[in-house]
Amino acid sequence: MANFAIDAVKATTYDAIVIGSGISGGWAAKELTEKGLRTLVLERGRDVKHVTDYPTAMLNTWEMDHRGQLPLKIRQENPIVGKCYAFHEGSAHFFVKDAEHPYIQEKPFDWIRGYQVGGKSLLWARQTQRWSQLDFDGPARDGFAVEWPIGYADIAPWYSHVEKFAGITGNKDGLATLPDGEFLPPHEWNCVEKYFSQQMAAKYKDRPVIIGRAAHITKPQPIHLQQGRAQCQHRTLCERGCPFGGYFSSNASTLPWAAKTGKLTLRPHSVVHSIIYDEKKGKATGVRVIDATTKQMIEFYARIIFVNAAALNTNLVLLNSTSSRFPNGLGNDSGVLGKYVAFHNYRAGISGEYDGFLDSTTDGRRPNSPYIPRFRNVYKQETDFLRGYAAGFSANRISRTNQDGFGVDLKNSLANPTLGGWSVGSHMMGETIPKETNYVALDKDLKDPYGIPQLKISIAYDDNDDKMVKDYQEQMTEMFTAAGFTNIRVRDDKRNPGLDIHEMGGVRMGKDPKTSMLNKWSQLHHCKNVFVTDGASMTSTSTQNPSLTYMALTARAADYAVKEMKKKNL
Ligand SMILES: Cc1cc2nc3c(=O)[nH]c(=O)nc-3n(C[C@H](O)[C@H](O)[C@H](O)COP(=O)(O)OP(=O)(O)OC[C@H]3O[C@@H](n4cnc5c(N)ncnc54)[C@H](O)[C@@H]3O)c2cc1C
Numbered sequence: 288m289a290n291f292a293i294d295a296v297k298a299t300t301y302d303a304i305v306i307g308s309g310i311s312g313g314w315a316a317k318e319l320t321e322k323g324l325r326t327l328v329l330e331r332g333r334d335v336k337h338v339t340d341y342p343t344a345m346l347n348t349w350e351m352d353h354r355g356q357l358p359l360k361i362r363q364e365n366p367i368v369g370k371c372y373a374f375h376e377g378s379a380h381f382f383v384k385d386a387e388h389p390y391i392q393e394k395p396f397d398w399i400r401g402y403q404v405g406g407k408s409l410l411w412a413r414q415t416q417r418w419s420q421l422d423f424d425g426p427a428r429d430g431f432a433v434e435w436p437i438g439y440a441d442i443a444p445w446y447s448h449v450e451k452f453a454g455i456t457g458n459k460d461g462l463a464t465l466p467d468g469e470f471l472p473p474h475e476w477n478c479v480e481k482y483f484s485q486q487m488a489a490k491y492k493d494r495p496v497i498i499g500r501a502a503h504i505t506k507p508q509p510i511h512l513q514q515g516r517a518q519c520q521h522r523t524l525c526e527r528g529c530p531f532g533g534y535f536s537s538n539a540s541t542l543p544w545a546a547k548t549g550k551l552t553l554r555p556h557s558v559v560h561s562i563i564y565d566e567k568k569g570k571a572t573g574v575r576v577i578d579a580t581t582k583q584m585i586e587f588y589a590r591i592i593f594v595n596a597a598a599l600n601t602n603l604v605l606l607n608s609t610s611s612r613f614p615n616g617l618g619n620d621s622g623v624l625g626k627y628v629a630f631h632n633y634r635a636g637i638s639g640e641y642d643g644f645l646d647s648t649t650d651g652r653r654p655n656s657p658y659i660p661r662f663r664n665v666y667k668q669e670t671d672f673l674r675g676y677a678a679g680f681s682a683n684r685i686s687r688t689n690q691d692g693f694g695v696d697l698k699n700s701l702a703n704p705t706l707g708g709w710s711v712g713s714h715m716m717g718e719t720i721p722k723e724t725n726y727v728a729l730d731k732d733l734k735d736p737y738g739i740p741q742l743k744i745s746i747a748y749d750d751n752d753d754k755m756v757k758d759y760q761e762q763m764t765e766m767f768t769a770a771g772f773t774n775i776r777v778r779d780d781k782r783n784p785g786l787d788i789h790e791m792g793g794v795r796m797g798k799d800p801k802t803s804m805l806n807k808w809s810q811l812h813h814c815k816n817v818f819v820t821d822g823a824s825m826t827s828t829s830t831q832n833p834s835l836t837y838m839a840l841t842a843r844a845a846d847y848a849v850k851e852m853k854k855k856n857l
Pocket of ligand 1: 306307308309310311312313329330331332371373399401402403404405406407408410411412413414415557558559560595596597598600601604788789821822832833834835837
């Protein structure tokens, strides 16, 4: 009997466990297996194999039952995820439906999730900008949250490391606010976008308009071909899954790479319930998992654990990991676990028209668009709100098609649209300030279908966010007017927090264990063999799309963890 028990423990013991297989978990899997660790990746959702599990990737719109739209019934059953622009007939199978995984909105919060191997890496919009030192300095300079324990110099080599592998397109713009990376050739502008960029450069010293930086392979390098990935085809059907691997996803890139090492065990249908803490050893020894198919609880063991369940679920796992040493959640001596959650504010937008360049139009598609890096409060406080916003920008020729008729007549009218002027538009990407009052916690009564407490989310905008919306509208109106755009209209769609899918914090990094959860190596201050490297670890949000930073933090922490294991410190 005793031997059976020892064998059973051996069979479920690994060097490392990674919780979650999305963008950050995929990176943890790649780095840890490459460094020789037998790594178990636990993923709550089903498996999604690259290429074969993208059922809609090669369908034409007319080959889908509802021509790409979702029936009213599905929309009505999904008032939350139904708001996400990327949720449609071609992609709905990669999104969590509202009824499947309930949570409590103490205040309205649209929680958009992808529970499957690859997580949201299949669905993301692939914008990837580095942070600058100005972003890391934010909390200390402006006096909110806590200081970051790391700066740009700590993470810069890891940005390079992940960019080269993932494949990032961009232009070297030489901006202090948005450091250049290891770029593949940039995407092209259209003439009105270029015109706007030139106008802004002429009028402002500090408002460059650049082409976006995005995780698309514009010119495959040997490292991408070795991953079996090819040049992006500009199909712009990305959220259906890309059979070419033209954009970065865990499924196309990090997970198959990790599997090739022979060191990876990927276990789908494995809902992590909590992390096991051994009081005598003073460290975590493994995780408790509920098998989603049998509903049985199983334990797995490892020397180190990476928590990469995506920001709010990582909070949930740690809050649910209680012991007599940590009654309020693993590593939570400070009491800040679940608190100081922040997000991005995409509420505001602007549209207009331009009557120039009527001899030109666009040709083909482009999975990217121009980007306006943050220009407010960058070097000094100049407004009545803290921090600032970046903005997207794009221009398109207005074309109208006559859709009457059948057969050849219809095809001809579709192929020969009537061209109008140009439509131009932008949306705001604002930083929000992490506050103690924006928090997540476990509900005392309600459980999910696996018996795990439901997450209670209590997050709201504040006055700072409202002022930022107003400033964006004013500044962009000035900029659009200066460029000669007409029919300018601003909007504030008052969307709920969450819909921008960049929720961060709750397990923040910091210098002081009394006010933060993680040290500068993304290690729990009070349980050193547990690492958190997804959005939960972010001390502040800045304005950049965050996933590139999660990737870099993960690769950096994995490197450190393995070195510490070799020194027998872990
Ligand atoms: C439509 C859309 C557009 C976006 N655009 C951008 C963009 O342009 N740029 C950008 O930077 N970001 C973008 N994002 C956000 C980006 O997708 C996330 O920041 C990123 O995926 C986070 O990586 P992650 O590893 O933390 O989480 P995920 O990729 O969500 O992966 C988490 C994984 O953990 C699993 N999991 C959760 N709980 C458990 C548990 N208890 N046990 C086991 N497994 C668990 C989940 O099933 C999931 O597979 C976008 C997201 C969406 C949906």
